[in-house]
Amino acid sequence: MISRLLLSLLTIISACSIEARIVPDSKRVHFNTGRGYSPFQYATSSGIDIHNQTGADISDGIHLPDSLSDFSISFRATNISCHPSKRFTYTDSKGSRHHRANPEWSFWLSSQNSDTLFFTIKSEDIPDPISSMPAIRVSARLSCSSDMIASQIIKGGVDCHSGTNSWDISVSSQTICISAGNHTLIPVLDITSPALKFVGFGFTASPAAHILVSDITVTDNTPVAKRQSTEYEDIEKLKTRLENPQDSIEGYWTLFDRTLEETLLQMGGDYRLAIIKEGDKYLILYLSGAKTNASAWKPGMIKGRLIPDPFPETYSVVWYDSEGNPLSKDIKAQLGEGSTLLIQFPYQSSVVRLRKHAINGLNTYEI
Numbered sequence: 001m002i003s004r005l006l007l008s009l010l011t012i013i014s015a016c017s018i019e020a021r022i023v024p025d026s027k028r029v030h031f032n033t034g035r036g037y038s039p040f041q042y043a044t045s046s047g048i049d050i051h052n053q054t055g056a057d058i059s060d061g062i063h064l065p066d067s068l069s070d071f072s073i074s075f076r077a078t079n080i081s082c083h084p085s086k087r088f089t090y091t092d093s094k095g096s097r098h099h100r101a102n103p104e105w106s107f108w109l110s111s112q113n114s115d116t117l118f119f120t121i122k123s124e125d126i127p128d129p130i131s132s133m134p135a136i137r138v139s140a141r142l143s144c145s146s147d148m149i150a151s152q153i154i155k156g157g158v159d160c161h162s163g164t165n166s167w168d169i170s171v172s173s174q175t176i177c178i179s180a181g182n183h184t185l186i187p188v189l190d191i192t193s194p195a196l197k198f199v200g201f202g203f204t205a206s207p208a209a210h211i212l213v214s215d216i217t218v219t220d221n222t223p224v225a226k227r228q229s230t231e232y233e234d235i236e237k238l239k240t241r242l243e244n245p246q247d248s249i250e251g252y253w254t255l256f257d258r259t260l261e262e263t264l265l266q267m268g269g270d271y272r273l274a275i276i277k278e279g280d281k282y283l284i285l286y287l288s289g290a291k292t293n294a295s296a297w298k299p300g301m302i303k304g305r306l307i308p309d310p311f312p313e314t315y316s317v318v319w320y321d322s323e324g325n326p327l328s329k330d331i332k333a334q335l336g337e338g339s340t341l342l343i344q345f346p347y348q349s350s351v352v353r354l355r356k357h358a359i360n361g362l363n364t365y366e367i
Contacts, residue, residue: 031216040202047214051080052103052205055092061110061202070221072170073201079105080210082123082162084134088208102161103209107169111196116143118204119169119178119189123160126153134160138178138189150191157186171198172221228324232285233300238274246277249306249335255289256340256355265348268292268322273303273354282306282315292322306333317343 037043042050042060052058064071079102081088087099104122111117120139125132136158140149158165159182168179176193179185201218205211232238245251253273260266269290275282284304290297306315309332317331333343339356 027220029218032214037216047212048203048216049212050203050205051210052207053090055090055098055207057204057206059108059202059204061108061200063200064198064218065220066199068198068220068222070172072168072219072221073216074166074168074219075107075216076164076166076214077105077107077121077203078162078164078212079103079121079123080162080212081208084125084161088210090207092207098207100208103206105206105209105211106204107167108202108204109169109171109196109198110200110202111198113196114143115194115196117141117176117194117196117198118143124153126155136160136165136180138180140176140189140191142194150189152189154180154186154188157181157184170221228286228302228320229298230283230285230300230302232274232276233298235299238276238285238300241276242274248339249275249282249341250277251275252287252357253284253341253354254357256353258353259351261349265345265350267352269294271303275306280308284319290322296324297322319343319345 031037031040033046036045037048039062040048040060042048048060050058050060082102087101088103089097089099091097102123104120106118106120108119109117118141120141122137122139124135124137126135133155135153135155137151137153139151141147142149158180163182165180165182166185168185170177170179172193174193176191177187178189180188203211203213232241242251251274253275255267255271255273258267269292271289272287274285274287276285282305283302284306285299286297286301286303287299303320305318307318308315313335315333316328317333318326318328319331320326327345330346331344332346333341336342336353341354341356343352343354345351
């Protein structure tokens with residue numbers, strides 16, 4: 001089943017055009033009756049309606065923003081082809097009809113390297129000493145492996161058949177947590193987050209399943225600092241880029257000294273930095289040394305920007321604080337003697353001076 005599902009999934013993802021990407025203006029993107037369900041392929045006015053009467057899995061999905069690392073996705077879902085006493089039909093590729101009881105459906109997250117994390121939802125009857133009890137089994141599995149990561153049975157707080165349940169999937173660098181419920185959300189499954197960069201999500205109906213998904217919300221929970229990512233998080237690429245600097249500013253820099261009004265401005269670390277030219281501007285890239293919010297900063301992230309002023313060797317500055325928030329009001333930088341760069345924060349009555357180091361500085365500071 002996984003191979004069929006993966007093939008169907010890859011077809012959907014490859015068919016997604018650039019217009020199918022979510023590009024949010026805020027931290028939440030909604031798909032609902034008022035805003036519509038485009039660009040999902042199986043969009044209707046009331047939701048995503050996948051009625052699978054074939055012998056292969058049917059998937060529908062879209063891309064996630066490239067900037068996302070931590071996020072949550074909530075939605076409401078109904079498996080209409082689910083009833084304790086009914087069987088549902090589908091027709092295979094040879095024209096033969098088949099019947100299934102309680103066909104399963106899945107929610108999935110696709111990654112950059114084609115590994116896909118599936119959460120499969122299937123209604124079951126769990127035997128007890130007298131008769132049986134309806135339940136839902138939620139299972140997690142990676143497409144690259146036949147092994148199940150985790151499985152959990154829910155017996156209460158959810159509609160186990162053709163009713164509607166709300167679902168919430170929260171993704172961080174450490175964990176993926178699933179909650180569900182027909183009235184209030186209850187924790188269902190917690191797994192260790194695989195080392196994957198998720199780039200898409202969607203839904204799959206197995207043969208004979210009929211799912212209706214509505215009221216989808218994607219919430220960006222990415223820490224602000226993580227938004228400053230660049231291609232130079234690949235340290236080898238940064239080393240190669242700076243082997244032949246374009247001018248005297250490009251290279252490795254470190255915090256040399258400072259004069260701070262500490263009631264207004266405090267340094268978040270003893271920073272080691274790189275500066276590279278990008279068009280007519282410069283990027284200041286973080287390498288190491290963060291102490292405040294250190295876990296959010298990775299080598300190659302943007303720590304600041306230099307924008308040339310009309311005056312020689314003088315720049316306007318955008319500086320990102322330890323939380324990744326921009327400071328820019330009248331901040332100036334000027335090249336000084338001894339390969340130094342003086343950055344002035346006038347509204348904080350503070351000055352920071354950087355000093356340039358030899359080209360092997362990247363190795364010296366062991367980032």
